[in-house]
Amino acid sequence: MTTIKTYNAISTIGLDYLKQHDYEINTNDSPKGILLRSQNLHNEKIAASVRAVVRAGAGFNNIPVDDLSKRGVVVFNTPGGNANAVKELTLASLILAARPVIGAIGFANETRGGDVSLRTEVSKGGYRGTELAGKTLGVIGLGNVGSKVANTALALDMDVIGYDPGLNANTAWRIDRHILHAKNVQEVLKKADYITVHIPLTDKNKFFIDSDSIALMKPTAALLNFSRSGIVNDLAAKAALDDDKLRVYITDFADEALFDHPKVIITPHIGGSTVEAEDTSALMAARQLDEYLTTGNIINSVNYPDIDEPFITKYRVGIIHENVPNMISQISKFFGDNDINIEQLSNRAVGAYAYTLVAINDFSDTQQEYVKTALDDIPHVILTRRYVNENY
Known part of the structure; x- marks a missing residue:
């Protein structure tokens, strides 16, 4: 039987699929495939027997793609598997950027003694926010996640402007006709009140949002990064926040430089962490791995062309x-x-x-x-x- 090595907590939905198709899980040191989520493989020794590496998720910067490509190892990801989960957390963060919900919750919990409702009512003016309706959302990257965010933002009565350097027919089909297509990223940065980034981390996209990009934004703008650590230069974002040239920064990727900053909200890389997303991504990963190892079909490869x-x-x-x-x-x-x-x-x-x-x-x-x-x-x-x- 063929052995698959796994890292991280892989949903039983994916593991059961592999077992039902006659694969063994972690039974020897000569696996044909690796299934993982966030494990960093750059410092791991990958056995010569490995023919495929599949990440149950969209990003793949934790995998040494260049080295594996030279060895003939196909690297897969599962685009779209966690798109709805990331979309929902992005939308929640838009609300957090518009309304000081976290501070208001803290205030309410700290209020003690007397008529709590009355004291809260008297003091709540300090937690006045703004509405998303009528504001402009800029979406950079209109793939599986970005397109969902853009379309849903329309239902919140936001104006939406989107930009994707790889815009194609499939992307265009996913985007509502009411979304304005920017000619370049600078147009998005200048016009948007809220900016959310949904592009993969590549050498080309490292620090895609840097000090020059932030300088083009409105000083009242909110910046969201639920894509990958390294897409935004966190030090540049911090400097802009300190100089009142950016209002708030919300990211799903912890950076020590951002800790305890009053204008920063950090979530611990939970964008795709829902039961549904983990099940969907694991099943996609298992199917792609089985398909390649048994038929030679390549689906959703990040280093080789797809043939199905x-x-x-x-x-x-x-x-x-x-x-x-x-x-x-x-x-x-x-x-x-x-x-x-x-x-x-x-x-x-x-x-x-x-x-x-x-x-x-x-x-x-x-x-x-x-x-x-x-x-x-x-x-x-x-x-x-x-x-x-x-x-x-």
Whole structure:
């Protein structure tokens, strides 16, 4: 049986799915896959047997993607699995940014003696807030979470302006027609009363919101970060708060520089921490892991191109290789030279890497053994795997 190694508390929904599909969990030191949530793998030794790493969540900066890509290890995430949970916490934080709810609760709890209701009524003017209705929400990143936040904010009678550098047809379809599409991020920063960021953390997006970005915002603006630590330069945000150039900063990622600041609200990375989100993400992760290990289909990979084709032949050969010229012709010629008929060939590329999936019916044991070793010897081929259709 195939072993899967897990880190963190993975929902039993996902673990049960794997067990029902004949996987063992944490039974030996040679797993074929790793399933995790927030565990930092950068300092972990990842066994040579591992062929896939799946994060039950959207972010993946806790995984050494570049190193694993060079080894032919597919890294997956589960976009959308916790989108509703993050959306709801973002909306709650918008209200906290508009109304001093936390301070008001503290005041009410500290009021003692006499007529508590009367004393609270007399003093509550110090906790007067503003309404979200009529204010402008700027949403940076219109993916699974950002689009939900933007659409729901309309129901709160907010004006919404959105920006996404990767805007495509799928993104546009998710966005309500009443949401203004900004031409650039500067337009969002200048116009918005509330700004929420929902983009992945990459080398390019490190400190996407920095001192220059904050300088473009209204001094009365509220900034929210429920995306990833490192998207916002916390030191720049703190400096702006200290200089009254930013009204409030709410983040889901603790930073010692922000502790005890009167204009900062920190939640302990609970954006996706709901029962429903953890179940959904774990099940998505388990299914993607099983699909790749048994059929070669890649769905929601962060380092290799996705290929999701029906497995209708007896065999498949999956070839992970560098995205360089002449690879398809070399692969096709190899199969032809070895008298192996290709029923179907699918190929996709993204960045420096490509994936080719070859469907085969007539495939002798001798040919299978030879193909595995010989294909790996072709320059720029990283990893070759064979798949058998047990339902053929």
